Amino acid sequence: MSNNSDKVNLGSILSVAIDASQKAGTVIRQVWKSGKLGVEWKGVNDPMTEADVQAQKLIFGLLYKAFGKDLPMVGEEDTDVPETEEIPNLNLLDQLKIPEEYKNVDKKEVCVFVDPLDATREFVDGNLPAVMTLIGISYRGEAIAGVMFQPFVGNDDDSNGTTIYGMLGMGTNVPVKARDEKDFVIATTRSHATEFLEKATQAVKADRVVKVGGAGYKCLLVLRGEIDAYFFPIPGTKKWDTCGPEAIIKSAGGSFTDAHGRSIRYTIDTPKPNTDGLIVTLKGHDDILAKISSVLPKL
Ligand SMILES: O=P(O)(O)O[C@H]1[C@H](O)[C@@H](O)[C@H](OP(=O)(O)O)[C@@H](O)[C@H]1O
Numbered sequence: 277m278s279n280n281s282d283k284v285n286l287g288s289i290l291s292v293a294i295d296a297s298q299k300a301g302t303v304i305r306q307v308w309k310s311g312k313l314g315v316e317w318k319g320v321n322d323p324m325t326e327a328d329v330q331a332q333k334l335i336f337g338l339l340y341k342a343f344g345k346d347l348p349m350v351g352e353e354d355t356d357v358p359e360t361e362e363i364p365n366l367n368l369l370d371q372l373k374i375p376e377e378y379k380n381v382d383k384k385e386v387c388v389f390v391d392p393l394d395a396t397r398e399f400v401d402g403n404l405p406a407v408m409t410l411i412g413i414s415y416r417g418e419a420i421a422g423v424m425f426q427p428f429v430g431n432d433d434d435s436n437g438t439t440i441y442g443m444l445g446m447g448t449n450v451p452v453k454a455r456d457e458k459d460f461v462i463a464t465t466r467s468h469a470t471e472f473l474e475k476a477t478q479a480v481k482a483d484r485v486v487k488v489g490g491a492g493y494k495c496l497l498v499l500r501g502e503i504d505a506y507f508f509p510i511p512g513t514k515k516w517d518t519c520g521p522e523a524i525i526k527s528a529g530g531s532f533t534d535a536h537g538r539s540i541r542y543t544i545d546t547p548k549p550n551t552d553g554l555i556v557t558l559k560g561h562d563d564i565l566a567k568i569s570s571v572l573p574k575l
Pocket residue numbers: 352391393394395396397464465466467468488489490491492512513514517
């Protein structure tokens with residue numbers, strides 16, 4: 277399958293996404309170590325740095341080099357895409373583990389969502405474990421596969437970071453454990469709370485509320501069984517924040533919906549804001565939806 281073919285193997289795209297996220301992580305660490313973050317404010321509490329921009333250019337360059345510039349792609353930042361000298365690695369995954377239905381699909385029915393640096397505010401504040409590169413792969417509008425790469429956590433092979441990936445029908449590369457305690461603990465925004473969020477939090481009767489930055493990072497806390505739910509039933513996240521993490525959560529058997537329990541769609545034309553919020557769990561999803569329904573506006 278050459279890069280100008282109109283067919284693609286989603287397993288190969290996931291391989292290049294993993295490779296690109298690790299290489300982007302190296303760039304992010306280099307910018308951090310330089311001390312010259314080049315922070316620009318896109319909006320209130322919404323920074324962009326040189327690391328966000330350079331990481332996105334690298335990721336787009338590798339995916340275009342591997343699959344052609346007609347690969348539908350959405351990135352958070354508005355950057356040009358220079359030719360890259362880097363070589364994309366299409367062979368990181370065992371093709372025997374890739375579901376047959378994903379091996380030869382129409383490229384125009386795929387869309388890759390790239391958040392080159394999730395939790396930029398945390399990056400600027402020096403809260404580095406929450407920083408991640410997120411890449412999601414959708415097919416016919418459904419989040420199918422994704423990778424979350426933590427450049428400042430752990431020491432993953434020679435990529436100096438921690439790679440978490442998953443694909444529907446294949447599972448994840450990391451052990452996943454649902455939280456199983458008597459109390460009910462949720463994670464939500466550190467910096468974008470609203471009156472309605474407080475009301476909704478009371479409606480679901482959380483025993484403890486963990487306030488941390490990073491949409492990807494809160495999904496990781498669910499995967500690791502540190503919280504029962506990522507609870508954010510208000511606007512704020514975008515499709516690039518959620519496509520990759522959703523695919524990983526669902527490939528681990530979890531649930532990922534908006535506040536009304538509806539699936540989130542990911543096509544090139546889908547509006548980027550997740551206006552109806554997020555609820556992310558490994559278990560107990562319906563119980564949360566039942567409790568929050570009493571305070572949600574009727575559809
Ligand atoms: O990639 P960035 O812009 O850092 O992504 C943001 C999310 O868009 C935003 O929703 C998250 O807000 P909360 O901290 O309130 O959960 C922010 O942490 C980043 O993930």
